[in-house]
Amino acid sequence: MKAVQHVAGRAIPLNKADVDTDQIMPKQFLKRIERSGFGPFAFFEWRKDPDFVMNIPAYEGAPIMLAQQNFGCGSSREHAVWGLEDSGVEAIIAPSFGDIFRNNSSKVGLLTIELPQADIDYLMNRHEELPTAEIVIDVATQTVSVADGSWSRTFEIDPFVKHRLLNGLDDIGLTLQHDDSIAQFEKTRSTLYPDTSAAGQNGLKVG
Amino acid sequence: MPKTIIEKIWEQHVVRTAAGEPDLLYIDLHLVHEVTSPQAFESLRMTGRKVRRPELTLATVDHNVPTTDRSQPNPDPLSAQQIATLQENAKEFGVPLWDIFDVRQGIVHIISPEHGLTQPGMTIVCGDSHTSTHGAFGALAFGIGTSEVEHVLATQTLPQLKPKTMSIEVTGSLKPGVTAKDVVLAIIRKIGVDGGVGHVIEYRGDVIRNLSMEGRMTICNMTIEGGARAGLIAPDDTTFAYVKGREFAPKGEDWDKAVENWKALATDEGATFDTNIVLVGEEIEPHVTWGTTPAQSVPISAVVPSPDDASSASAKETAERSLKYMDLKAGTPITDIAVDRVFIGSCTNGRIEDLRAAAKVVEGRQVASTVRAMVVPGSGLVKIQAEQEGLHEVFQAAGFEWREPGCSMCLGMNPDILLPGERSASTSNRNFEGRQGAGGRTHLVSPEMAAAAAIAGHFVDIRDWK
Numbered sequence: 010m011k012a013v014q015h016v017a018g019r020a021i022p023l024n025k026a027d028v029d030t031d032q033i034m035p036k037q038f039l040k041r042i043e044r045s046g047f048g049p050f051a052f053f054e055w056r057k058d059p060d061f062v063m064n065i066p067a068y069e070g071a072p073i074m075l076a077q078q079n080f081g082c083g084s085s086r087e088h089a090v091w092g093l094e095d096s097g098v099e100a101i102i103a104p105s106f107g108d109i110f111r112n113n114s115s116k117v118g119l120l121t122i123e124l125p126q127a128d129i130d131y132l133m134n135r136h137e138e139l140p141t142a143e144i145v146i147d148v149a150t151q152t153v154s155v156a157d158g159s160w161s162r163t164f165e166i167d168p169f170v171k172h173r174l175l176n177g178l179d180d181i182g183l184t185l186q187h188d189d190s191i192a193q194f195e196k197t198r199s200t201l202y203p204d205t206s207a208a209g210q211n212g213l214k215v216g
Numbered sequence: 217m218p219k220t221i222i223e224k225i226w227e228q229h230v231v232r233t234a235a236g237e238p239d240l241l242y243i244d245l246h247l248v249h250e251v252t253s254p255q256a257f258e259s260l261r262m263t264g265r266k267v268r269r270p271e272l273t274l275a276t277v278d279h280n281v282p283t284t285d286r287s288q289p290n291p292d293p294l295s296a297q298q299i300a301t302l303q304e305n306a307k308e309f310g311v312p313l314w315d316i317f318d319v320r321q322g323i324v325h326i327i328s329p330e331h332g333l334t335q336p337g338m339t340i341v342c343g344d345s346h347t348s349t350h351g352a353f354g355a356l357a358f359g360i361g362t363s364e365v366e367h368v369l370a371t372q373t374l375p376q377l378k379p380k381t382m383s384i385e386v387t388g389s390l391k392p393g394v395t396a397k398d399v400v401l402a403i404i405r406k407i408g409v410d411g412g413v414g415h416v417i418e419y420r421g422d423v424i425r426n427l428s429m430e431g432r433m434t435i436c437n438m439t440i441e442g443g444a445r446a447g448l449i450a451p452d453d454t455t456f457a458y459v460k461g462r463e464f465a466p467k468g469e470d471w472d473k474a475v476e477n478w479k480a481l482a483t484d485e486g487a488t489f490d491t492n493i494v495l496v497g498e499e500i501e502p503h504v505t506w507g508t509t510p511a512q513s514v515p516i517s518a519v520v521p522s523p524d525d526a527s528s529a530s531a532k533e534t535a536e537r538s539l540k541y542m543d544l545k546a547g548t549p550i551t552d553i554a555v556d557r558v559f560i561g562s563c564t565n566g567r568i569e570d571l572r573a574a575a576k577v578v579e580g581r582q583v584a585s586t587v588r589a590m591v592v593p594g595s596g597l598v599k600i601q602a603e604q605e606g607l608h609e610v611f612q613a614a615g616f617e618w619r620e621p622g623c624s625m626c627l628g629m630n631p632d633i634l635l636p637g638e639r640s641a642s643t644s645n646r647n648f649e650g651r652q653g654a655g656g657r658t659h660l661v662s663p664e665m666a667a668a669a670a671i672a673g674h675f676v677d678i679r680d681w682k
Contacts, residue, residue: 026534027409027509031648036629040280040294042254042301054650077530079410082443083648084627085345086252087361108413108445109345109359116363167377169237180363181265184371187232187240191268191373194231194242201474202244203333203464206271208312 010118012177016100016146017156019071022136023062028076029083030110034092047088048095063096067140075132076103081110090114100146102153104129115170116180120146122153122164131160148174218484221450222381222416225356225481229339231373238375244338246368247324248275248311250302251629252343256366257305268372270310274333275302277316278323280629283592283619286316291631309369322595322621325349325563329433330597332462336451336478341368346563346645348439351448352432353455354481356416358445380490382415382444386423388497393679395573396431397565397643397662399423399495400438401503401513407493409511412444415491418483419449423497429458430569437564438645441510450482502678504550505647505660507538512647514550516665516677522546541649542657543637551675553659557640558589558670559652560616560663562626565643566594570663571602574643575610577667577681583615584673590617590632592624616670628652641669 038050055061062068074093080103081089090113093101100120114121124132135155136142143156148171154161173180184191219227232240253275260266267273280295282288290296299316306313314320320327325346328334336354341347343365350357360374367374384403404411419435427435432449439447449455456475459465466474501515512535514521523535523546539546544553560566560574571593583589591611593599599621602608608618625632626644634640634656643666647658661669668676 025537026530029509029646029648031627031646031651035650035654036627039251039629040292040298042258042298044255044258054654079413079443082409083345083440083646085343085359085361087255087363090361105410105413107410107443109361109440113361113363116361167238169375180375181263181367181370184240184367184373184375190232190240191242191371195372198242199477201466201470201477202272202338203335204271205245205274205312205333205464207464208274208314 010116010173010177010179013099013118013120013174014148016072016120018073018143019068019141020073020075020132020136020144021062021068021071022075022133024077024133024137026077027079027082030081030086030089030107031083033081033089034086039086039088044091045095047092051092051096065140070097072097072099073144073146074098074101075129075136076101077129078104080106082107085109087113090117090119094119102129102132118174118177120148120174122146124153124162124164128162218487220381220483220487220489221354221418221448221481222356222379225337225339226378228337238377240373241339241376242373243341243368244272245328245333245340246273247328247340247342247347248273248365249279249324249342249344250277250298251279252362253305253365254298254301255362256369257309259366260309260369265370267309267311267369270312272372273311273369274314274328275306275311276314276321276324276327277302279623279627281316281622282630283622283624283632286620295630319596319600322598323563323566323623325437326567326594326598329353329429330462330595332459332465335459335465335474336455337481341374345440346437348446349433349437349563351436351439351446352429353459354448354451354478356446356448359440379416379445380414382412382417382491382493383489384417384419384493384495385421386419386495386497387421388423389426390423390497390500393502393664394500395662395664396427396434398500398503400435401505401510401660402495402500404438404442404511405503405513406495407442409441409509410443412439412442415444417444417447418489419447424449425452428569429454430567433567434564438510441645451478502662502665504665504675506542506544506550507535508541508647508649509538510645510647510660512538513660516550516675518550520544520546520548520550551677554639554674555587555641555659555669556638557634558587558666559592559625559640559642559644560590560666561592561594561624562644563594563623564645565663566592566598568598568601570643571598571607572605574663574667575607577664577678578614578616578671579610581614581671583670586673587670589615589670590619590625592619593621595621614671625652641666641675
């Protein structure tokens with residue numbers, strides 16, 4: 010995973026609650042077996058509306074997205090995160106996120122920042138009116154600021170996620186450092202749990 | 217200190233705990249399907265890693281498979297490629313696969329319970345948000361993304377932050393015509409689509425206790441629609457009776473030992489939850505969703521609500537947008553809404569009990585001439601069971617299409633989709649914009665209500681069905 014220390018730039022105000030991952034990445038694009046190239050499919054249906062915020066040239070290429078409560082709810086498809094990432098979005102600021110989406114984001118280095126509704130309202134209005142205005146996010150100090158420093162807030166972040174983001178650490182690599190703990194756990198694990206080896210590779214055929 | 221079932225299962229699976237870090241949890245069963253796994257296997261290949269415990273892993277194909285005659289070539293080359301990729305990955309990494317022509321193939325959340333792989337007290341994950349279904353057995357089961365799929369394949373563990381706990385108690389009993397689907401729609405309507413964020417839910421109370429395993433799976437299945445990743449029900453005699461004798465269930469002395477362990481999982485007297493919700497069973501009516509989130513539902517006896525009644529300005533805006541998308545006017549009686557398509561199936565309502573209930577409603581009647589209706593059994597075994605009981609004949613005689621098992625029109629990854637503007641009565645779990653096809657309009661209902669809508673051509677109150 011790439012390290013994420015700062016994100017700075019313009020912000021896309023996506024002023025709608027409960028944006029689900031079916032909207033962010035419609036199902037027809039989940040058939041791809043590649044990991045990259047999902048950007049053009051992000052918000053595929055909504056992008057057909059010329060007034061959709063991501064179609065407004067002033068917001069093109071902005072690295073920050075402002076969203077409303079429960080952003081990324083619904084399906085576990087990580088393709089939604091990949092699509093945003095591939096569209097150039099590096100951080101999303103919202104009052105709350107869907108649990109799985111937030112988790113998926115933390116695995117690939119897409120920042121998800123929660124701020125109180127009043128702060129989101131302030132930023133949403135600001136960036137609807139001032140598309141060229143910029144926001145600065147600093148992970149180490151856990152701050153979100155407007156570019157001239159006249160407004161600033163701190164945000165909460167899980168300390169372990171912060172550590173991984175700042176250092177670009179791969180989750181699997183970290184877990185494998187505890188291989189001995191896993192092996193130890195497996196030695197004492199109950200033998201009553203089921204085992205799929207009998208399921209076999211060659212099953213019964215239909216008809 | 218008294219503990220909840222959630223805390224007990226958690227503690228039994230902690231491999232490692234350290235200050236300032238998430239707990240490392242051991243995963244007992246990892247279910248894999250074709251859509252959320254290809255990038256995870258590819259990354260294993262690139263890093264030279266293996267699947268740590270293939271014998272705690274089971275793969276099948278469900279999201280993407282055609283539900284028509286499978287001896288014909290797959291009509292979609294991209295789908296065919298994704299299915300072939302899982303076949304190759306399963307072979308290379310030694311993961312058991314119930315493939316497209318295997319009689320055990322089906323929706324991942326249906327096949328695992330029906331073979332007894334899903335058991336109380338387990339941790340179960342899958343790259344699918346409806347993994348919460350397995351919570352019906354008193355397992356801690358939740359959906360994960362592809363990065364986490366890779367993590368579990370490589371390590372058989374997942375780092376997880378301890379969730380908050382929520383008790384949802386449904387008291388009393390249900391009135392005739394009210395099903396598990398209506399209970400869960402009523403729950404989501406009450407707590408909202410984000411009410412459960414950050415929580416694991418334990419469903420409790422007499423209504424839950426008196427549900428069959430199929431009904432419990434329907435409830436736990438839709439947990440994610442209320443924002444919680446996992447929801448479970450403490451195992452009891454109903455659970456044990458369902459699991460006993462199935463292929464992967466413990467046998468002989470092991471069975472007795474297992475049941476003893478499972479009985480000890482129940483939440484202790486005096487244990488507390490972070491959040492407590494209570495619903496009265498007698499007050500729950502058959503529900504229909506009218507909007508584009510699973511929380512936007514009303515009882516069948518109601519009318520489409522007015523955005524003016526919304527609790528906040530943003531809720532009003534959301535409601536207005538939903539009505540526009542759904543092409544509905546506030547004040548319209550739900551029973552006046554006509555449907556073009558009916559879909560009976562999915563991991564929510566594609567089990568044998570669901571098909572029996574729907575067949576009972578349609579028996580001896582005809583699907584309305586304006587409606588195209590299909591039944592998609594949740595698995596190969598559900599299909600065989602239904603055919604042995606003659607249910608397929610009941611459906612076909614009424615004018616329903618009888619299909620091969622898979623996720624089908626629940627998410628429309630295969631050719632089973634709504635056309636723009638078409639309206640469905642669907643037994644699935646999500647009514648998001650475009651979920652069943654771009655521009656399609658979905659109303660979530662129980663199997664009985666879907667079956668009745670197919671016959672009448674519009675929604676009807678199943679309690680009036682004669």
